[in-house]
Amino acid sequence: MVMLKNKHNEIVKAESRNLNFFYADGTQALKNINLPVYENKITALIGPSGCGKSTFLRSFNRMHDLYPGNKYEGEIILHPDNTNILDKKVDPIEVRMRISMVFQKPNPFPKSIFENVAYGLRVRGESNKRMLDDKVEEALKGASLWNEVKDRLEDLAFNLSGGQQQRLCIARALATEPEIMLFDEPTSALDPIATVNIEELMSELKKKLSILIVTHNMQQAARISDYTAYMYLGQLVEHDDTNKIFTNPTKKETEDYITGKFG
Amino acid sequence: MSVNQKKPSALKDLDLIRTMIRQHKRNDLAFAGLGMFVIASLTITLIILFLDLVLDGYPKFTLDFFSNFPSRKAARAGILSAWVGSSLVLIVTFFVAVPLGIAAGVYLEEYSKKGWISDVIEINVSNLAGVPSIIYGLLALGLFVYSFGLGQSILTAGLTLALLMLPIVIVSTREAIRAIPVQIREAAYAVGATKWQVVLNHVVQYSYGGILTGVIIGMARAIGETAPLITIGALTFIAFLPPSPVTIDPPFLNLDWLNAGFTVLPIQMFNWISRPQHAFHINAAATGAVIIILTVLMNGVAIKLRYNIRKKIKW
Numbered sequence: 001m002v003m004l005k006n007k008h009n010e011i012v013k014a015e016s017r018n019l020n021f022f023y024a025d026g027t028q029a030l031k032n033i034n035l036p037v038y039e040n041k042i043t044a045l046i047g048p049s050g051c052g053k054s055t056f057l058r059s060f061n062r063m064h065d066l067y068p069g070n071k072y073e074g075e076i077i078l079h080p081d082n083t084n085i086l087d088k089k090v091d092p093i094e095v096r097m098r099i100s101m102v103f104q105k106p107n108p109f110p111k112s113i114f115e116n117v118a119y120g121l122r123v124r125g126e127s128n129k130r131m132l133d134d135k136v137e138e139a140l141k142g143a144s145l146w147n148e149v150k151d152r153l154e155d156l157a158f159n160l161s162g163g164q165q166q167r168l169c170i171a172r173a174l175a176t177e178p179e180i181m182l183f184d185e186p187t188s189a190l191d192p193i194a195t196v197n198i199e200e201l202m203s204e205l206k207k208k209l210s211i212l213i214v215t216h217n218m219q220q221a222a223r224i225s226d227y228t229a230y231m232y233l234g235q236l237v238e239h240d241d242t243n244k245i246f247t248n249p250t251k252k253e254t255e256d257y258i259t260g261k262f263g
Numbered sequence: 264m265s266v267n268q269k270k271p272s273a274l275k276d277l278d279l280i281r282t283m284i285r286q287h288k289r290n291d292l293a294f295a296g297l298g299m300f301v302i303a304s305l306t307i308t309l310i311i312l313f314l315d316l317v318l319d320g321y322p323k324f325t326l327d328f329f330s331n332f333p334s335r336k337a338a339r340a341g342i343l344s345a346w347v348g349s350s351l352v353l354i355v356t357f358f359v360a361v362p363l364g365i366a367a368g369v370y371l372e373e374y375s376k377k378g379w380i381s382d383v384i385e386i387n388v389s390n391l392a393g394v395p396s397i398i399y400g401l402l403a404l405g406l407f408v409y410s411f412g413l414g415q416s417i418l419t420a421g422l423t424l425a426l427l428m429l430p431i432v433i434v435s436t437r438e439a440i441r442a443i444p445v446q447i448r449e450a451a452y453a454v455g456a457t458k459w460q461v462v463l464n465h466v467v468q469y470s471y472g473g474i475l476t477g478v479i480i481g482m483a484r485a486i487g488e489t490a491p492l493i494t495i496g497a498l499t500f501i502a503f504l505p506p507s508p509v510t511i512d513p514p515f516l517n518l519d520w521l522n523a524g525f526t527v528l529p530i531q532m533f534n535w536i537s538r539p540q541h542a543f544h545i546n547a548a549a550t551g552a553v554i555i556i557l558t559v560l561m562n563g564v565a566i567k568l569r570y571n572i573r574k575k576i577k578w
Contacts, residue, residue: 066452068376097455107446110469110576119464120454156575169450176454 004036004079011039013210014060014180017075019086021055024069029055031234032074037180042202042211044225044242046218047257052234053214057182060085060212061099062092078179097124100173101182105189106165108157108172113149116157116168120176135175142208143171144201163194170201181205183213187220199224218258222246230254313555320549328549332502333531337542342550344501345531348417349486351505351520352527355421356485360428361478365467367429368436368474373462392430399427400494408495415496417505418521423491428481435477439470472572479565483558489529499534501526528554 004012014037021030029052037043045053055064062085064070075084078098085095100120108116117136118126126132136153140146145167149160157168166186173181183202187195202211202224215221221228222242229239230253238245238254249255256262274280331341371388375381403423413419443466451461467474505523526534528550535547 061453063449063453066449093455093457096453101453103446103450103453105446107444107450109447109450109465119451119456122464123454123456123460172450172454 006036006038010041012036012079013039014076014078014085016056016059017077018073019056019059019076020073021052021059021064022071022073024067029234030059033231033236035229035236035239037210037212038227039210040206040208041226042206042213042224043227043229044221045212045214045229045231046216046221047231047237048262049216051231053231054184055234056231057184057212057214058101060180060182061096061101062086063101065092097176098178099180099182100176100178101184102166102169102173102186104185106162106169108160108165108168110156110158112154113157113160113168114153117171117175120172124176136171139171139175140168142174142205143167144197144204145171161194163190163197166190166194166198167201170198170205174205178209180210180212183211183215185214185216188216195220218246230257232257313552316548316552316555320545320547320552323546323549324552328546333500333534334502337538337540337546340535340543340546342528342531342546342553344504345526345528345550346553347504348501348525349527351417351508352420352424352492352525353482353485354508355418355521356424356428357478357482359422359425360432360481363425364429364432364478364481365436365474368433368440369462369466371433372437372440373458373466388430388433392434395490396427396488397490397494399423400491402426403491403495414522415498415524416522417525419495420492420497420525420527421521423495424485424488427488427491428485431481431484432474432477435480436470436474439473439477440466442473443469469576472569472576475572476565476569479561479568483561483565486527486557486561487529487554489527489533492527492530493533497530498524498526499530528557 004015006012016033016035019030019033020028022028033056035043035056045056047053058064059072060076064072072086074086076086077083078085078095083090085099109119111119114136117139118132121132121135126135137146137150140149145164148164149155149168157165160168166189170181170186187198190198199220202213205211206226213221213225225242227239228242228245230237230245230249230251232253238249238251240250245254246258249258253262327339328341329346330343331339332343333345334340367388371381371384375384400423403419403426407413407419407422408415413422447465447469448461451465456464501524505520505525506517508517508520532547532550532554535543535550538544
């Protein structure tokens with residue numbers, strides 16, 4: 001199988017091709033977006049509110065399909081099998097089994113810590129207790145939450161702090177061994193210490209999978225991402241190495257946004 | 264400009280600000296007082312009504328009253344057939360209205376396409392909750408008794424009250440489901456759950472507190488209903504019990520009771536109150552007290568359940 005690679009010999013895990021997106025009321029939220037997501041890299045999406053970065057992110061796991069009337073045009077190709085995940089013939093459930101998501105506000109289920117992490121596995125039909133135990137432990141360790149919760153796995157998830165809840169949600173998304181993880185402003189509801197924890201966690205996670213993250217916080221994008229894409233008014237303005245974007249952007253608009261002159 | 268000069272700005276003058284705050288607080292107090300008055304007068308009316316029934320009926324609060332059949336002699340008359348009848352009718356009502364109501368509520372919230380059809384259904388369901396109960400009685404008489412030939416039986420009565428209860432269950436199911444935050448739903452879909460898995464593992468589980476409340480309130484309404492049951496021809500005097508639903512021999516269940524004639528508590532009460540002799544009015548008062556106690560108990564259980572479940576699930 002031919003692997004798509006960039007100039008640094010990095011493998012393309014997924015890419016959007018001429019992606020347009022229309023909400024049910026007819027507004028076009030994404031205009032012709034072409035953007036690669038590299039394997040074992042963090043790609044950050046930045047831009048002012050309403051620029052379409054969350055809409056773009058949520059296209060990757062077909063979240064828009066939950067609401068009637070939304071329409072995609074173009075493709076998002078998932079490698080190495082070249083599946084167009086926006087194809088009507090591809091079941092959104094199948095896409096979500098391969099690409100998991102962590103949301104802006106921690107959203108654990110009102111169930112036990114264990115059941116929260118195990119849910120993705122249960123949905124996949126896993127009922128073997130030993131297997132579930134192992135996978136849950138592994139996921140919680142992967143989300144660096146294991147030591148804090150190992151003695152109270154049966155406690156309600158709501159009893160955790162906000163930062164812990166978000167790491168629990170990461171564990172839930174991690175338990176099913178996704179190929180890509182989507183993060184929609186995962187730290188915007190958290191305090192600075194919890195934010196640092198999550199950021200460190202993401203740098204750890206990218207060794208195993210590919211990450212696409214939306215962030216409002218430009219410092220965060222600069223700290224953790226390998227690639228940064230700047231979006232404005234539904235369009236992709238610039239996409240490059242994070243270093244390049246933050247030190248020497250090609251476009252004037254990107255520079256204005258990053259230096260705080262705009263946005 | 265001259266207007267502004269005449270009236271000094273309240274933002275600058277501390278005395279004016281204080282007067283204004285006092286005025287606002289007086290409004291607060293007035294509204295709270297009004298609310299208190301309304302609630303108190305309603306509660307006191309109910310309590311007086313209840314006490315009146317209890318004072319009239321207290322000589323009948325004996326075990327015999329619950330274990331005797333109605334009789335021509337007021338002193339020996341009891342509510343055995345009435346409370347057994349009420350219980351059996353409510354069992355039918357429960358097993359019909361709850362599954363149907365929850366299924367309908369879940370369907371309308373989770374599955375139905377939003378459009379004019381769902382709007383029409385929504386308006387209809389809301390209207391059904393407000394239809395006078397005698398209309399249900401007429402419907403049941405035509406449909407269950409004559410068309411389906413179910414007779415003037417416990418089954419017919421249970422189905423009739425189930426119709427009455429359905430909109431309450433549907434509306435409370437839908438409201439409970441709507442209270443589930445969209446983020447929780449999306450979280451479930453995001454790990455790859457299907458619609459059915461989301462409904463079964465999340466929607467129903469997080470909304471059952473609200474659903475249960477609706478069910479109990481609906482049952483409390485059904486237990487006091489008289490008009491539709493009179494319409495379908497409930498007996499007013501009945502001195503035997505329906506066949507027992509549970510038997511000693513296998514298969515331990517007997518469905519003959521569904522076809523039996525019956526009476527219920529409010530009808531028994533109505534029957535006694537229409538007698539001229541005062542002694543029967545005592546029986547009626549005692550029966551009324553029993554109905555009120557049952558209703559209050561059921562509503563109390565509903566409130567307690569809702570409270571307990573709300574404590575566990577906070578969004």
